[in-house]
Amino acid sequence: MSTYTVSDVRAFFSSDKLISAMTDARIQYWLDDIDTKNLFETSVWGELLKNGYMNLLGHFLLAYETNTIGYSGQQLSSDSTGAVSKSWATNPNLVGYENEYMLTKYGRIYLSLLRRLAITYGGFVTVGVYI
Numbered sequence: 001m002s003t004y005t006v007s008d009v010r011a012f013f014s015s016d017k018l019i020s021a022m023t024d025a026r027i028q029y030w031l032d033d034i035d036t037k038n039l040f041e042t043s044v045w046g047e048l049l050k051n052g053y054m055n056l057l058g059h060f061l062l063a064y065e066t067n068t069i070g071y072s073g074q075q076l077s078s079d080s081t082g083a084v085s086k087s088w089a090t091n092p093n094l095v096g097y098e099n100e101y102m103l104t105k106y107g108r109i110y111l112s113l114l115r116r117l118a119i120t121y122g123g124f125v126t127v128g129v130y131i
Contacts, residue, residue, distance in 0.1 A: 012054045030060045052113045058106030
């Protein structure tokens with residue numbers, strides 16, 4: 001059973017037009033995927049659990065369910081809302097998986113939350129797991 005429901009996802013991402021347009025089945029697929037991998041422990045994430053979970057989910061939904069993200073080994077990414085667009089270079093000093101998360105706004109928020117956990121616990125955090 002999922003930690004969160006499709007209704008929770010729709011409420012959290014209500015202002016995101018791409019995620020709002022996705023089918024319940026695709027959202028449920030990614031909810032199940034995250035839960036199966038046991039990426040989130042309440043004892044580690046605490047009050048950051050919902051934000052961490054939803055932002056990782058948002059990253060997966062945008063990166064793998066839309067054709068808006070390029071995976072050609074690029075070191076650049078971009079985001080746009082209406083007529084406003086911004087582009088940025090991903091950091092070449094990041095670990096490989098971190099560059100992937102830099103490709104979406106939700107991935108960047110997720111990385112920020114991981115760094116907060118590392119500071120809080122004084123250790124290293126990799127892909128949602130405290131070590």
